[in-house]
Amino acid sequence: MNGQPISGASAGERSGRGRASTGVPALVLGALLLLVTACGGGGSGKDDGDKGRADGGKAATAASQAVVTVAPKDGAASVATSGALKVTADKGKLTAVTVKDDKGNAIEGKLAADGAAWEPLAHLAAATKYKVHAVAKDPEGRESAKDTTFTTLVPKNTFVGHYTPEDGSTVGVGMPVSINFTRGITDPEAVEKAVKVTAEPSVPVEGHWFGNDRLDFRPEKYWAAGTKVTVKLNLDGVEGRPGVYGKQSKTVKFTIGRSQVSTVDARKHTMEIVRDGKVVKNIPITAGAPSTTTYNGQMVISEKYQVTRMNGATVGFGGEYDIKDVPHAMRLSASGTFLHGNYWASSGTFGSANVSHGCVGLRDVRGGWDEKAPAAWMYDNSIIGDVVIVKNSKDKQIAPSNGLNGWNMSWAEWTK
Numbered sequence: 001m002n003g004q005p006i007s008g009a010s011a012g013e014r015s016g017r018g019r020a021s022t023g024v025p026a027l028v029l030g031a032l033l034l035l036v037t038a039c040g041g042g043g044s045g046k047d048d049g050d051k052g053r054a055d056g057g058k059a060a061t062a063a064s065q066a067v068v069t070v071a072p073k074d075g076a077a078s079v080a081t082s083g084a085l086k087v088t089a090d091k092g093k094l095t096a097v098t099v100k101d102d103k104g105n106a107i108e109g110k111l112a113a114d115g116a117a118w119e120p121l122a123h124l125a126a127a128t129k130y131k132v133h134a135v136a137k138d139p140e141g142r143e144s145a146k147d148t149t150f151t152t153l154v155p156k157n158t159f160v161g162h163y164t165p166e167d168g169s170t171v172g173v174g175m176p177v178s179i180n181f182t183r184g185i186t187d188p189e190a191v192e193k194a195v196k197v198t199a200e201p202s203v204p205v206e207g208h209w210f211g212n213d214r215l216d217f218r219p220e221k222y223w224a225a226g227t228k229v230t231v232k233l234n235l236d237g238v239e240g241r242p243g244v245y246g247k248q249s250k251t252v253k254f255t256i257g258r259s260q261v262s263t264v265d266a267r268k269h270t271m272e273i274v275r276d277g278k279v280v281k282n283i284p285i286t287a288g289a290p291s292t293t294t295y296n297g298q299m300v301i302s303e304k305y306q307v308t309r310m311n312g313a314t315v316g317f318g319g320e321y322d323i324k325d326v327p328h329a330m331r332l333s334a335s336g337t338f339l340h341g342n343y344w345a346s347s348g349t350f351g352s353a354n355v356s357h358g359c360v361g362l363r364d365v366r367g368g369w370d371e372k373a374p375a376a377w378m379y380d381n382s383i384i385g386d387v388v389i390v391k392n393s394k395d396k397q398i399a400p401s402n403g404l405n406g407w408n409m410s411w412a413e414w415t416k
Contacts, residue, residue, distance in 0.1 A: 064142035066092025068134045074148035081126055081152050081237035081245065082190070087118040089136035092144065094118055096135040101128050123194065126237040126245050127154045152237065155245035159183035161195075161215075161233060164302070164404075165384060167252045173222040173259045174300040175385025176404050177205075177231050184212040186241040191215070194238045194246065200228040206415045210401040220411045222387065225276065227256040260386045262378075264360050266294055266393035269351045271360070273378075283374045284351025286342065288358040293395035295358070298407040299332040301339070301386045304379065307368060310338070312357065321357065327368030328379035332360075332388055333403040339388055341368055341375030350374075360390070 067090040072079045087097050093115030099107040108121045124130065128151065135145045161179040165171045177197050185191050188209055197205045197217040201224065207217045230253050235246030262273045266287040273281045288294035308329045311322045329340035341364025349355055350363045364375035400406045406414065
């Protein structure tokens with residue numbers, strides 16, 4: 001008996017412990033179920049989130065709708081130097097266009113206001129390889145880029161411009177920039193656009209054509225003393241006439257020296273030299289005789305010769321004279337007008353009579369050895385580009401194209 005209750009109690013205790021033991025796992029299981037349920041809900045949210053991020057990734061990395069087109073096509077050869085290069089954008093706007101030659105020199109261009117097109121501002125060089133890099137953005141801000149290369153044509157026929165004054169020279173205030181082309185130009189606008197003349201201090205400088213093979217540049221008034229002038233000849237690749245291209249790319253710089261303007265009065269037989277606004281000398285002269293008068297007008301010294309030969313046959317006078325040793329000669333016109341030394345006329349001629357064949361003569365000695373002679377002084381104190389004005393001669397005004405004498409045109413005529 002005693003053993004049964006004990007035994008029964010023990011069993012009950014065991015049973016109670018068993019129930020307690022079974023209850024704990026149930027709570028844990030419930031918690032686990034709740035956790036699984038919660039995680040399951042989170043899992044569904046996670047799937048949606050992944051899907052959303054995936055869509056966002058696609059939107060962020062989608063290709064740009066902008067399409068960049070470059071003409072000429074990639075790898076093209078024998079491309080024209082003008083009118084062939086153009087970059088455009090469809091379904092977007094160009095944001096950057098870079099064109100460089102094989103030396104790394106960039107080509108300036110103009111982007112249209114709407115960003116749809118880009119074109120170079122000037123012609124391209126001939127026989128040159130170019131690289132194009134263009135970028136455009138679509139309305140969503142996504143970029144599209146294109147890189148191409150092409151090579152310009154190799155011209156069979158070319159031209160250059162022979163220019164004056166020389167690079168690095170110091171010249172007088174009347175010196176224009178004068179360029180003589182080796183071929184007649186039929187597209188003067190394209191050629192003139194390829195020549196840029198600038199001055200420091202800045203002053204407007206304009207070009208004027210004399211015929212189809214000469215282009216001169218000058219300011220409205222004589223240059224100011226000390227002015228620095230730069231001439232950029234960007235003629236390489238310019239089609240000056242059909243099938244004929246420039247092959248010259250050069251920068252020329254020169255300086256304007258002191259101002260010297262001399263005025264010859266043919267009636268009074270004198271020449272007054274004004275330097276930097278002050279009269280420095282008056283020299284007796286002889287001008288052209290009544291039958292061979294001297295041109296009136298503003299003339300520029302274009303050449304200087306310590307001694308030269310003057311033959312009347314070369315300027316339309318037949319055999320009237322042929323002087324092999326004319327001293328201290330300075331050219332004033334292409335047709336043969338000179339300011340020069342004269343040793344064959346009597347000393348009394350200078351300042352009293354006009355006896356020359358159209359030149360302006362100053363007293364000199366044969367061989368030009370006398371440094372005190374008026375012609376020697378004038379020669380030593382003159383530079384290329386100095387101005388000599390002739391007035392009161394019974395002749396017409398010199399033609400602007402006869403020598404470097406464009407100053408005989410008004411500014412309105414020059415820029416017309």
